[in-house]
Amino acid sequence: MSWETVIGLEVHVQLGTRSKMFCGCSASFGDAPNTNVCPVCLGLPGALPVPNEQAIRLATRAALALGCTVHERSIFARKNYFYPDLPKGYQISQFDQPLSTGGRFAVESAERGPIEVTIERLHIEEDAGKSLHDRIPGKTAVDLNRAGVPLAEIVSGPDLRSPAEARVYLTTLRQLLVYAGVSECSMEKGSLRVDANVSVRPTGQRALGTKTEIKNLNSFANVERALEAERARQQALLEGGGTVAQVSLTFSAVTGQVKPMRSKEESHDYRYFPDPDLPPLVLSRDWIEDARAGLPELPAAKRARLVVQFGLTAYDAGVLTSDRGIADYFEAVTAAGADPKSAANWIMGEGMVGFNETGRFAVVPPGLAGLIALVADGIVSHQAAKKVYAEMAVSGGAPRDVAARLGLVQVRDEAALAGWVDEVIAAHPREVERFRAGEIKLLGFLTGQVMKRSQGKADPKGVQPVLQRRLEAK
Amino acid sequence: MSVRDAATAVGGRLAAAGGLNAVLAWSDAALAAEAARVDALPARGALHGVPVALKDNIVTVEQPSTCGSRILAGYVSPFDATVVQRLRGAGALIACKTNLDEFAMGSSTEHSAYGRVLHPLDPERVPGGSSGGSAALVAAGVVPAALGSETGGSVRQPASFCGIVGIKPSYGRVSRYGLVAFGSSLDCVSVFGRTVSDAEQVLAVISGVDPLDPTTANRPPLEPQSPPASLTGTTVGIPREYFPADLHAGVRAACDNAIATMKELGANVVDVSLPHAGYAVPTYYIIAPAEAAANLARFDGARYGARQHSDGDVRALYRATRGKGFGAEVRRRILVGTYVLSAGYHDAYYNRAQAARARIAEDFTRAFASGVNFLFTPTTPTPAFKAGEKTDDPVAMYLADIFVCSANLAGLPAMSIPIGRFEGLPVGGQLMAPPFAEAGMIAAAGVLERHLDAAREVSP
Numbered sequence: 001m002s003w004e005t006v007i008g009l010e011v012h013v014q015l016g017t018r019s020k021m022f023c024g025c026s027a028s029f030g031d032a033p034n035t036n037v038c039p040v041c042l043g044l045p046g047a048l049p050v051p052n053e054q055a056i057r058l059a060t061r062a063a064l065a066l067g068c069t070v071h072e073r074s075i076f077a078r079k080n081y082f083y084p085d086l087p088k089g090y091q092i093s094q095f096d097q098p099l100s101t102g103g104r105f106a107v108e109s110a111e112r113g114p115i116e117v118t119i120e121r122l123h124i125e126e127d128a129g130k131s132l133h134d135r136i137p138g139k140t141a142v143d144l145n146r147a148g149v150p151l152a153e154i155v156s157g158p159d160l161r162s163p164a165e166a167r168v169y170l171t172t173l174r175q176l177l178v179y180a181g182v183s184e185c186s187m188e189k190g191s192l193r194v195d196a197n198v199s200v201r202p203t204g205q206r207a208l209g210t211k212t213e214i215k216n217l218n219s220f221a222n223v224e225r226a227l228e229a230e231r232a233r234q235q236a237l238l239e240g241g242g243t244v245a246q247v248s249l250t251f252s253a254v255t256g257q258v259k260p261m262r263s264k265e266e267s268h269d270y271r272y273f274p275d276p277d278l279p280p281l282v283l284s285r286d287w288i289e290d291a292r293a294g295l296p297e298l299p300a301a302k303r304a305r306l307v308v309q310f311g312l313t314a315y316d317a318g319v320l321t322s323d324r325g326i327a328d329y330f331e332a333v334t335a336a337g338a339d340p341k342s343a344a345n346w347i348m349g350e351g352m353v354g355f356n357e358t359g360r361f362a363v364v365p366p367g368l369a370g371l372i373a374l375v376a377d378g379i380v381s382h383q384a385a386k387k388v389y390a391e392m393a394v395s396g397g398a399p400r401d402v403a404a405r406l407g408l409v410q411v412r413d414e415a416a417l418a419g420w421v422d423e424v425i426a427a428h429p430r431e432v433e434r435f436r437a438g439e440i441k442l443l444g445f446l447t448g449q450v451m452k453r454s455q456g457k458a459d460p461k462g463v464q465p466v467l468q469r470r471l472e473a474k
Numbered sequence: 475m476s477v478r479d480a481a482t483a484v485g486g487r488l489a490a491a492g493g494l495n496a497v498l499a500w501s502d503a504a505l506a507a508e509a510a511r512v513d514a515l516p517a518r519g520a521l522h523g524v525p526v527a528l529k530d531n532i533v534t535v536e537q538p539s540t541c542g543s544r545i546l547a548g549y550v551s552p553f554d555a556t557v558v559q560r561l562r563g564a565g566a567l568i569a570c571k572t573n574l575d576e577f578a579m580g581s582s583t584e585h586s587a588y589g590r591v592l593h594p595l596d597p598e599r600v601p602g603g604s605s606g607g608s609a610a611l612v613a614a615g616v617v618p619a620a621l622g623s624e625t626g627g628s629v630r631q632p633a634s635f636c637g638i639v640g641i642k643p644s645y646g647r648v649s650r651y652g653l654v655a656f657g658s659s660l661d662c663v664s665v666f667g668r669t670v671s672d673a674e675q676v677l678a679v680i681s682g683v684d685p686l687d688p689t690t691a692n693r694p695p696l697e698p699q700s701p702p703a704s705l706t707g708t709t710v711g712i713p714r715e716y717f718p719a720d721l722h723a724g725v726r727a728a729c730d731n732a733i734a735t736m737k738e739l740g741a742n743v744v745d746v747s748l749p750h751a752g753y754a755v756p757t758y759y760i761i762a763p764a765e766a767a768a769n770l771a772r773f774d775g776a777r778y779g780a781r782q783h784s785d786g787d788v789r790a791l792y793r794a795t796r797g798k799g800f801g802a803e804v805r806r807r808i809l810v811g812t813y814v815l816s817a818g819y820h821d822a823y824y825n826r827a828q829a830a831r832a833r834i835a836e837d838f839t840r841a842f843a844s845g846v847n848f849l850f851t852p853t854t855p856t857p858a859f860k861a862g863e864k865t866d867d868p869v870a871m872y873l874a875d876i877f878v879c880s881a882n883l884a885g886l887p888a889m890s891i892p893i894g895r896f897e898g899l900p901v902g903g904q905l906m907a908p909p910f911a912e913a914g915m916i917a918a919a920g921v922l923e924r925h926l927d928a929a930r931e932v933s934p
Contacts, residue, residue, distance in 0.1 A: 043772040043777070044778070045654040046555060046653055046655070047652075048687050078768050087777065089774060271816055271817075277655070
């Protein structure tokens with residue numbers, strides 16, 4: 001029997017605000033424990049939450065980017081449970097009236113081609129603090145810097161059919177959210193976290209199988225690994241005549257195995273009810289439309305435009321739009337006059353090496369455009385241009401000046417070229433003989449030898465006529 | 475009299491009134507510091523040198539805020555409540571922190587971890603609750619005004635029992651920032667005064683929008699007004715549901731007398747009906763505990779307050795801390811609140827209570843839309859009862875709030891003023907007005923206060 005895997009993901013992303021969701025404390029990562037706290041996020045008696053408008057704006061932006069309907073009225077609700085890193089004994093979230101619902105999001109599946117993933121909902125909530133079990137032996141330490149940090153929870157429909165698709169969905173989602181300026185989406189900093197729901201069913205069956213939930217996955221690779229492990233476990237269970245129990249699981253990156261959480265940890269009745277400290281969140285149509293107008297061009301649209309506007313291949317457009325910084329740089333280089341295809345090649349080649357290391361491009365857009373023009377005009381060879389680029393990346397400077405300083409400007413002076421040509425003719429009598437006998441393809445070989453002898457300085461366009469003339473002269 | 479002298483005098487009166495057990499924290503040194511602070515203010519405020527007592531669920535940095543609970547024994551807040559800042563800004567002297575039913579849950583101030591408060595006129599009786607300490611101090615003449623808090627009548631009911639004025643403003647009129655939450659959708663910082671004017675002046679100072687409380691209404695603060703000469707042109711509605719056949723005879727007589735006075739003063743008195751009034755107490759005792767169960771979840775011993783040592787895991791710590799830290803009434807309400815929100819019961823209790831709440835509010839909207847300016851009712855079904863009389867019967871205790879909790883459910887301004895005495899005990903009459911119509915309600919109360927002899931014994 002063949003099996004189909006069905007996956008839905010719940011993604012928490014930290015909204016990129018300076019301050020927390022309901023107080024003025026800094027939302028920054030990595031500060032000394034319990035330094036970004038105040039009466040509100042500590043849950044001190046008498047303190048009250050005040051919503052952060054920027055967080056609501058960013059969540060709205062994310063919802064719109066995902067094609068969701070943003071509701072003019074939504075409700076903050078209390079999700080009740082006891083845990084030492086949850087200062088109020090409840091988390092402020094949204095429940096039956098979330099900020100937004102009903103989105104659709106296009107993803108390129110390796111197995112199925114373009115697919116659409118439904119976004120069931122995107123809602124706003126506050127983060128809990130962090131329990132540190134390894135800081136003090138035998139005790140649990142609590143850091144509340146993260147308590148109250150604004151999050152958007154993005155819940156997909158059960159529309160993914162393989163662990164690899166789940167990973168592509170996450171990559172594409174992250175790209176979108178970074179583009180839209182919603183979140184940094186750094187898993188290392190905990191600003192993106194994933195819970196995965198997974199079930200399997202016999203291929204062709206419509207009804208969903210019993211699902212399990214793998215909690216708190218901390219990297220995209222681990223999402224894929226955990227889903228692989230869980231799908232295999234469920235499949236083996238069903239093939240052996242067993243049944244899948246609906247449980248919450250954790251994944252160990254060390255063993256590559258999933259294991260059930262203690263039932264105590266999962267058997268919550270959260271007793272949601274509207275938070276009476278917070279009036280209903282009412283957003284006007286105009287405010288929502290303003291947020292929509294503030295959205296930048298999103299990756300899919302940008303990709304399509306680059307293909308049409310610059311005649312790039314879909315592949316190149318994909319690489320160039322993988323990050324908004326790369327796309328912006330590409331457009332700046334073409335705006336400075338560079339040929340789009342050459343600009344794309346340079347950026348995907350030399351440019352990306354530096355970008356991947358530093359997150360920025362070391363050569364300013366007009367500099368790269370100028371360098372591309374030097375190559376097109378035959379003033380610098382393509383090989384030499386890479387050296388010029390490297391020098392520009394280190395010390396800056398205009399491409400022509402740098403090429404001159406490095407002695408990489410191509411030689412077109414006929415006398416100089418003739419000198420190298422004569423040396424090559426003298427050094428390769430046998431090839432010269434064969435050429436003269438009609439083996440004209442040897443012209444290429446001889447041109448290459450001239451280039452070599454000139455240490456790349458000779459302008460190849462100038463070399464051939466000189467070479468041809470000299471060869472035919474005798 | 476200088477502010478320092480006023481502070482010294484308050485200290486003397488507080489010491490003399492110690493037997494009431496109305497105060498949880500005060501000191502001569504703190505009073506002297508308050509006086510010095512007031513003297514240093516650049517200008518005389520509206521409450522210059524006026525001593526004001528604070529219910530102990532209003533947080534202050536200079537004295538502990540215990541909420542009458544063991545779980546917050548010795549807890550000192552790092553911030554002042556907004557109302558405290560406003561009182562201080564107006565030159566008031568913060569006199570003391572007053573005793574209350576634990577976390578404001580009760581109607582007699584017998585449910586305090588620090589002992590019951592005595593009624594100033596009869597030590598065997600209760601002063602009402604939950605703001606019983608504040609009410610007793612005002613009634614005993616220790617301070618002219620005090621802050622209490624209301625979730626379901628906790629200022630009006632003790633004001634009625636103690637023979638003083640208690641005003642609960644509209645929900646959203648006064649900031650809750652720094653009021654330890656009980657039922658957040660119902661809670662209102664409220665005021666006691668010896669007179670309508672005293673209470674009004676304090677309310678004016680603490681009222682107004684607060685950026686720290688998103689449930690405050692964006693309205694300017696109240697301004698004290700001088701009451702008109704008569705009630706001509708005023709229509710007073712008498713909701714028949716508030717005058718049941720078995721209403722206490724003394725309370726009925728006092729109300730009849732007050733209604734007669736209003737007519738003499740030119741008021742147009744009409745009969746009205748609030749058909750859902752009977753649902754107020756059960757609705758209140760679902761919504762308030764539901765919110766309370768969540769609001770009190772933060773008292774877990776993990777970060778502040780009294781922590782009970784426990785050898786087990788964190789859940790054992792919670793159980794020990796909360797089991798020993800909370801009194802029986804608070805535990806009862808947490809259990810009720812948890813139950814009514816739990817899966818399978820949520821619709822039957824919490825959701826239905828919210829629907830009932832909407833009906834109760836609609837009753838008022840309809841009554842006011844018919845041309846009624848305000849409603850007049852008894853504040854309480856009986857005068858002050860005896861200590862211990864209802865402590866074993868929670869439902870009987872809850873019914874002491876039968877006439878007051880509707881205003882909290884509907885978010886209306888309401889107040890109690892003394893309207894007579896029965897067998898020596900004060901009887902209160904309640905006025906209720908449309909949302910944010912405090913000014914007219916208080917003005918009418920001022921007229922009534924001037925023309926009623928509240929010290930007169932009524933005869934049924």
